[in-house]
Amino acid sequence: MAFDLSKHLFVPKHSKLKDTEKEKLLQEFHLSKKVLPKIFQSDPAIAKLEVKPGDVIKVERESKTAGASFYYRTVIEG
Numbered sequence: 001m002a003f004d005l006s007k008h009l010f011v012p013k014h015s016k017l018k019d020t021e022k023e024k025l026l027q028e029f030h031l032s033k034k035v036l037p038k039i040f041q042s043d044p045a046i047a048k049l050e051v052k053p054g055d056v057i058k059v060e061r062e063s064k065t066a067g068a069s070f071y072y073r074t075v076i077e078g
Contacts, residue, residue, distance in 0.1 A: 005044045013060040016049045017072075022056045025072065039073035051075045 005011055017025065026032065039046065039057055046057055052075065059071040 006048065011045055012062070014045050014049065015058050015060070016046075016051055017056045017058055025056065033074045036072050036074040038076045040078035041075050042078055046075070053077050 006014070033054065033056065036056065041051055041053060049057070051057065055075040057073045057075060059073060061069050061071065063069065
């Protein structure tokens with residue numbers, strides 16, 4: 001039986017951005033995918049998302065004091 005890492009208490013929610021969402025994010029903040037932090041395609045936290053290199057992952061972290069905060073990662077091979 002495999003453990004579903006996405007259900008673990010300390011693993012933040014990961015979701016794949018649609019191409020339109022990705023372009024909007026990059027344009028809004030004047031970024032390129034190259035300057036975003038990286039996440040490996042083989043990372044267990046995104047294993048069920050069917051990602052490919054170049055996709056952008058949104059990481060949502062909850063905090064009792066700060067509310068929700070969002071981080072973005074570019075998927076790379078590995």
